[in-house]
Amino acid sequence: GAGVSQSPRYKVAKRGQDVALRCDPISGHVSLFWYQQALGQGPEFLTYFQNEAQLDKSGLPSDRFFAERPEGSVSTLKIQRTQQEDSAVYLCASSWGLATYEQYFGPGTRLTVT
Amino acid sequence: AQSVTQLDSQVPVFEEAPVELRCNYSSSVSVYLFWYVQYPNQGLQLLLKYLSGSTLVKGINGFEAEFNKSQTSFHLRKPSVHISDTAEYFCAVSPNAGGTSYGKLTFGQGTILTVHP
Numbered sequence: 001g002a003g004v005s006q007s008p009r010y011k012v013a014k015r016g017q018d019v020a021l022r023c024d025p026i027s028g029h030v031s032l033f034w035y036q037q038a039l040g041q042g043p044e045f046l047t048y049f050q051n052e053a054q055l056d057k058s059g060l061p062s063d064r065f066f067a068e069r070p071e072g073s074v075s076t077l078k079i080q081r082t083q084q085e086d087s088a089v090y091l092c093a094s095s096w097g098l099a100t101y102e103q104y105f106g107p108g109t110r111l112t113v114t
Numbered sequence: 115a116q117s118v119t120q121l122d123s124q125v126p127v128f129e130e131a132p133v134e135l136r137c138n139y140s141s142s143v144s145v146y147l148f149w150y151v152q153y154p155n156q157g158l159q160l161l162l163k164y165l166s167g168s169t170l171v172k173g174i175n176g177f178e179a180e181f182n183k184s185q186t187s188f189h190l191r192k193p194s195v196h197i198s199d200t201a202e203y204f205c206a207v208s209p210n211a212g213g214t215s216y217g218k219l220t221f222g223q224g225t226i227l228t229v230h231p
Contacts, residue, residue, distance in 0.1 A: 004157065031216060042118075042204050042221030043158070056218065091157070099146055099208045099217035100165055105157035 002026075004106035006092050012112045013082045021077045021109045025094030032075050033103060034067055035091040043091055049075060082113045116141040116207050120222035128230050129197055135190040135225045137205030145207040147188040148219070149179055152202045161203070164188065165210075175199070200229045 005024045013019050025032050031050055035043035036059075045059040051072035060067070064083075069075040079086055089110050093103040121136040139145065146165050150158040162173025169181040179190045188205060205222040 033218070035219075035221075040223070042120075042206075042223045043219070045218050045220070048216060048218060050216065055216065093158075095217060097216075099210065101217065102160050102163070103217060103219065105150075105159070107155065107157045 004092055004094055004104050006090075006106040006109050008109060009107065010110050010112075012114060015083060015113055016081055018078065018080045019082055019111065021079075021090050021111070023075045023077070023092030023094075023106060025073065025075070025092070026104055027073075028096070029094035029104075030072075030097050031095045031101070031103075032069055033093040033095075034075070034077050035093065036061075037089040037091055037108070039088070046077070046090075079111075082111075084113050087111055087113045116145060116209065116220040118205050118207055118220055118222035120203075120205055120225050122225050123223065124226045124228070126228045126230060127195055130194050132193050133191065133195050133199075133227065135203050135205075135227065137188045137190065137222060139186050139188065139205070139207050141186075141207060141209070144210040146210050146217075147179075147181060148206040148208070149173065149177070149188070149190050150204045150206060150221075152204065152224075154201075158204065161190070195227070195229045197229050197231060199227060202226050 034046040037043040048056040049069040064080045066078045089108040091108045092106045095101040095103045117140045148163045149161040164181045172178045206219045
């Protein structure tokens, strides 16, 4: 159907709260990526799924960050005990498969931790 | 590991003038190269990509880029810009591991292109 969608678009959390960010990829896309984009910076890789398998989580900044994609479609990025340094735009992207395929990006979720 | 450097954080230019946005990369393995554009409040959109073959690649909206392996550069160019080209542009690379690479992107810090009338 349509492109990659993310919800919520904006989230304000008090420091210490848990948050959950949702990504709906393009139907049929095998690969799903999460990136973190701090203000004034380029996106930075967080984690990668191929179907339901999380094959690379090397970019997750701490064990407070957790991602899942249980049925190989929708993915959720969860951040526990949010800190001010977690404030950023979280981008989700999906693609048909390997590196030669275009990654389609969602509009992002802007997280502000106060 | 890979790294990407975009040499200009902001580029102002007048409408119908040519523009070049510079990108250099560092990598211990072969890479694929990409340029993405981000309009305000929108997601990143692919402009063009270099996978193999001709080092001059053409993309959408009249943009093109040239891969220079010896200088490890992938500069983006457009001969005549429009007001609507005002946006932030990101250069990115991903490892080329002979077909097994899944496409983890490493981005530069972005270049804000502002086109003035």
